[in-house]
Amino acid sequence: MLKGLCWKCKDTKAGKYRNISFIYLGLSVTIFKDGLTCIACAKEEWIKDFEESAKGFISLVNDKPKVDWPHYHEHFAMGRFHDQKKKVHSLLIDLGILSPQPKGNWDIVADGPIGLNPRAFLSYLYFTQKEDAVEFARLEKDDTMYNWEIHQIAEVISKDKVIKKSR
Ligand SMILES: [Zn+2]
Secondary structure: OOOOEOOOOOOOEOOOOEEEEEEEOOEEEEEEEOOOOOHHHHHHHHHHHHHHHHHHHEEEEOOEEEEOHHHHHHHOHHHOOHHHHHHHHHHHHHOOOEEOOOOOOEEEEEOOOEEOOOEOOOOEOEEOOHHHHHHHHHHHOOOOOOOEEEEEOOOOOOHHHHHHHHO
16 A cells, blocks of 8 residues: 555545545535545545435525424434434534534533433534534423423533532
8 A cells, every 4th residue: 555545546645634625515514634545536435325324304495404303203213323423413513513612602401411412433422503402402392291491501611620620
């Protein structure tokens, strides 16, 4: 294997790891490209995942990607297709609909408090748009025995910062 070539196509230099952005079917996509894959292959992989797992749940409304939450609700009812669901959540991060970053974003919180937001494979996610949080909560959490609320997170202070400040 030649050094620095993409592991997938073995044809193009992989280049450094970084975020890349591109447009697909009118959707603005931002993904993290690792240092072993070239841009073309990283895109191709994302598109394949999107087509397989998420495309059926997304439509463009006023040039913005919109999730068909009722269809999502029906498709994933009763805990079906659990892995696909996590994959969809990951793809929604790339479309800017969900985010692992709490600040400024929306969280559905049950008494406890317990976070009711979607999760990806590794992280708890937040809604970037209030409308999505509201529609998701209405569909997914309407029959819960417990109470819940939707919060927007105004400020986040890391543990490090808090500890340093108090010293
Ligand atoms: Zn490649």
